[in-house]
Amino acid sequence: MNGTTALKFVRSRHGSNNEGSDFARSARQQKVLISFRQKVLSIDTLTSPKTIIDLVKSFGESIDTNIGGEEVPFFVKLFKSVNSENVRRIVLDSGRDDSVLIVGDPTSHGGQYVLVPKSGKYEDLANYLKGEIFKATTQQAS
Numbered sequence: 739m740n741g742t743t744a745l746k747f748v749r750s751r752h753g754s755n756n757e758g759s760d761f762a763r764s765a766r767q768q769k770v771l772i773s774f775r776q777k778v779l780s781i782d783t784l785t786s787p788k789t790i791i792d793l794v795k796s797f798g799e800s801i802d803t804n805i806g807g808e809e810v811p812f813f814v815k816l817f818k819s820v821n822s823e824n825v826r827r828i829v830l831d832s833g834r835d836d837s838v839l840i841v842g843d844p845t846s847h848g849g850q851y852v853l854v855p856k857s858g859k860y861e862d863l864a865n866y867l868k869g870e871i872f873k874a875t876t877q878q879a880s
Contacts (some may be wrong), residue, residue: 744770768827776874779818809877828870 748767751760783789787802805813808813832839832853855863 739770757833758829759833761829761833765827765829772825775817775820828867 743797746772748763750757750766751763753762777783778793783793829837830839830853831837838856839853840856842852844850846853
C-alpha cells in the first residue's frame with residue numbers, strides 16, 4: 739500500500755459491514771501504524787543506507803518536533819523494544835454483545851450521538867478500563 743492509498747484507507751468514513759464507523763477508522767489507523775513500524779524495523783530497511791536516508795529526508799519534511807538529537811537514541815531503543823505481539827487494543831464501542839457502552843439517548847445530550855455506560859455509571863466504565871490496563875501490564879510481565 740503506498741502513502742496515498744494508506745491515507746485513503748485510514749481516513750475513510752464510508753464503508754459497509756460497520757467499516758464506515760469512527761471505531762473502524764480508528765482500528766484501521768492502528769493497523770497502518772503497526773505495519774509501518776514493522777516495515778521500518780525490517781532487515782531490508784535497516785540494511786539499506788539509501789532507504790534510511792530517504793526515510794530521514796521524508797520525516798524531516800513531515801514531522802515537527804522538539805525532541806533533540808541527543809534524545810533520538812532513547813526513542814529508537816524504546817521503539818525497538820515494543821513487541822507488536824504485545825500491543826493490545828481496548829475497544830470502547832457499542833456494537834458488540836460484550837461492549838460496556840451503549841448509544842445514549844440523543845435528546846438527553848443536545849441531539850448528539852454519544853456512548854454511555856450500559857450500567858449508567860461512569861464508575862463502572864472506569865473500573866473496566868482499570869481492569870483492562872492492569873490485565874495488560876500483568877500479562878506482559880509474565
